[in-house]
Amino acid sequence: MEIQLTTENFASVTNTDKPVLIDFWATWCGPCRMIAPVIEEIAQERADILVCKCNVDEEVPLAAQFGVNVIPTLVVLKNGRVAARTEGLTGKQNIIRLVENAI
Numbered sequence: 523m524e525i526q527l528t529t530e531n532f533a534s535v536t537n538t539d540k541p542v543l544i545d546f547w548a549t550w551c552g553p554c555r556m557i558a559p560v561i562e563e564i565a566q567e568r569a570d571i572l573v574c575k576c577n578v579d580e581e582v583p584l585a586a587q588f589g590v591n592v593i594p595t596l597v598v599l600k601n602g603r604v605a606a607r608t609e610g611l612t613g614k615q616n617i618i619r620l621v622e623n624a625i
Contacts, residue, residue: 524565527574529583540572541625542599543617546590548578553611554594560614571621598624 525535527544536542545561547554565573578585578593588597588604598606598621605624608616 523573524562525572525574527576527584528581532584535572535574536599536602538572539601540570541605541621542572542574543621544574544576544588544597544599546576546578546585546588546593546595546597548593551593557594557611560617563614564617568618596620600625 524545525531527535543561543564545554545557547558561573561575564571576584578590588595588607592609594611595609596607596612596617597604606620608620
């Protein structure tokens with residue numbers, strides 16, 4: 523299950539030994555809607571990855587903190603640090619590879 527990431531819960535949610543995959547998205551973004559089922563599949567299939575979603579319109583400070591200028595943007599955190607990122611629409615295998623290469 524994906525966790526809705528907010529400024530308020532960011533520190534507690536990302537304080538984990540697991541890699542954290544953050545999907546920065548917006549409701550009006552077509553590519554974000556296209557990638558959403560893929561992100562949901564990864565969350566259901568991979569218990570070893572903490573999958574989070576961050577609505578950039580509602581969480582402007584978090585989007586700014588990660589320099590999100592394009593959505594969707596996927597960021598992988600490992601031990602609280604950015605280990606990988608990609609921008610734009612991409613496939614499931616590319617996302618899995620992004621996370622696995624980061625850890």
